[in-house]
Amino acid sequence: MHTPEEPQSLPTELHAYLEELLRRTRAVCGPHLVSVFAVGSLALADYRHGRSDVDVTVVVEPSLSGSALHDLAGALAHPHLSCPAAGLELVVYGRDFVGRPSGEAGYLLDLNTGPLLSNRVSFDAAQSPSFWYVIDRSVGHQAGLSLFGRPAREGVAAPDRADVLAALRASVLEHSDGEGHLADNRVLNGCRSVVFCRTGRWMAKRGAAQEIATTEEDFRPLIESAVHSFERPRSSAVPLPTAEVQAFLAWVRERVDETASAAGV
Template identity: 35%
Template sequence: MTEWTAEGLPTDVRGYLRELTERILAVFGDRTVGVWLIGSAAYGGFAEGSDLDVQAAVADPTDSEVATLVEMINHEALVCPAAGLEFVLYDQAVLIDPVAPLRWSLNLNGGPQRSPSVSTDFTTEAWFWFVLDLAVVRDLSVALHGRDLVDVVGMFSRDVQIAAIADSVRWHAAHVPDGPSRGANAARGLRFIETGTWGSKPEGLAWLASTGRTPEQALDLVEALPGLSPHSNP
């Protein structure tokens, strides 16, 4: 297990992550396979306005256990000191040899700057966010408890990852065409497509600039790629 280090995180954030982990363990006990911090807080990019992205895997979660966890970790029960919490719970079994769309058990969001949402139906959310979260962070996650993410989550096929990149870029075009993440998301995705390397969005933009291309060119290239058919797994 990678020892958890919270270097650079505020004291209240470190305390919150410890308490969040303890509450997950209180529900699932030794069936908790791993709890992981991902996103900016895991690789030194946490700043004011950042979310905390946490994912967990447990063995055979029941509906009643998931409902209990929601009661214990929603923002009213456990106040998030960051802009928000984005939390996803998985049954360990779906992560061993993952396919798309991923059948997560709980997707919970909330916080002082985030609208609260709770879902236990994986068909209600855009599939690509969950694939990208796990694909991008394989080497950038921090274990808050249990096994390292790379030892629990299998590799998605290259085709699934490319489909996720393409569908995410098209989603941005449809929903937030002027958003700051659109070009950066395309640059990061194109870097993976051409080099096989994932990284942060700023790293993707830096790589793209080194190739002499612009975010607009990356968008054109990625948007032309096939996405995921609703009834197939690439």
């Protein structure tokens, strides 16, 4: 793979897929392509094959045409490009947008595709709640795994802390609703949110779970059950007690609100 990263930093199961994804992206975007980097579990070294998505951010010159964005969505869609992971979540931004802090979604293309994802293609950032994208850009600035072009930290501005905390609160509310989310992922995302509030750094879900289970004895059994479930394929996820998940997420929301209040947000 033509990547600034060492090959061993990427899961073996994804080498051929990411190489072809990068080849197709370069072919469609040409000289307008600025950088490509991995976020999510790949960036935080917690990818689990059969469970995790492949999260990729693409940065392009804002002069890239709308037709090229449509072509890129078609070129990377599963099964036209067969995704070996649970799915591909790919977001394209203009270089000018990601070069400054923002609390907006701001994407040019948002593509969800893969064997375990509902296919989604959006070219209008107003269609989507912004918090997913703010969190991904914050992770990308901290730990983005460069696949092509400029390093993520140089090309993607860190969102302001106030915007990240607002995004975390929106994320917790989304997971509290529960619709469309596995219970284990709801709990582990909550752990990661609290660790960010405490440290200002993003940690992999299982590492964050260990941190919170160590300090919050009342929630330890639930968190350990969530980790056990998370280590299984999505189709074999273990149900978790609804009331306990809701109570935990209410506690997470309180921690996020306390952090925001202390920061004057």
